[in-house]
Amino acid sequence: MSLIHTTEHWGGNSFEYMVALLRNEAVVQASPSDWMPWNYTASLLSQAKTK
Numbered sequence: 001m002s003l004i005h006t007t008e009h010w011g012g013n014s015f016e017y018m019v020a021l022l023r024n025e026a027v028v029q030a031s032p033s034d035w036m037p038w039n040y041t042a043s044l045l046s047q048a049k050t051k
Helices: 002-009 014-023 025-030 040-050
Strands: none
Touching: 002 014, 014 025, 014 040
């Protein structure tokens, strides 16, 4: 619940955030601080560029 609330607090879509975490599980585990609700979109864009 706290991730959902925090994501919504930062103006994000909690469903999209959770999907991004699941789709990028290995990268999230390697660097969890890059995948916080307030900065995950930058990490998501970075992952898209490397694929």
